[in-house]
Amino acid sequence: MNYRLTAILQRKDDMYVALCPELDIAGQGEIIEEAKSNLKEVITFFLECASESEMKYRLPDDIDISPIEVEYTDNEIMDILDEYEKQGGENMHCPRCDKPALCESQSDESDPTVIKVSFSCKGCSVSQNITIML
Ligand SMILES: [Zn+2]
Numbered sequence: 001m002n003y004r005l006t007a008i009l010q011r012k013d014d015m016y017v018a019l020c021p022e023l024d025i026a027g028q029g030e031i032i033e034e035a036k037s038n039l040k041e042v043i044t045f046f047l048e049c050a051s052e053s054e055m056k057y058r059l060p061d062d063i064d065i066s067p068i069e070v071e072y073t074d075n076e077i078m079d080i081l082d083e084y085e086k087q088g089g090e091n092m093h094c095p096r097c098d099k100p101a102l103c104e105s106q107s108d109e110s111d112p113t114v115i116k117v118s119f120s121c122k123g124c125s126v127s128q129n130i131t132i133m134l
Helices: 032-049 052-058 075-087
Strands: 008-012 015-020 025-029 102-107 114-121 126-133
Touching: 008 032, 015 032, 025 032, 075 114, 075 126
Parallel strands: none
Antiparallel strands: 008 015, 015 025, 102 114, 114 126
């Protein structure tokens, strides 16, 4: 029997962990290839030893693995926005190193509810383009 399964490789400290999400089984190794082949061994062992009911439970045939996209605002942007609101932009100091930073805001002519802020600090080389919705 052949199964086509997924391996998710992740670096954890100085090791690689390979996870098979369909079976919820993991292997590890010092390099990616080692983690993958360890995972293969563990899965092979599992498939050879598992009972039929456990196989059915672990290997459902309606599994779908697809990439998803998520959006979030990182802390750096939140800090810049906080400072922007407090200091009004023009003489802004960098929230990270507190040195004077360059901050230009521009309103979007086609959409008056949008302000585009470009922020850059030479002190700690942070540069961000932020869109603010009013
Ligand atoms: Zn800075």
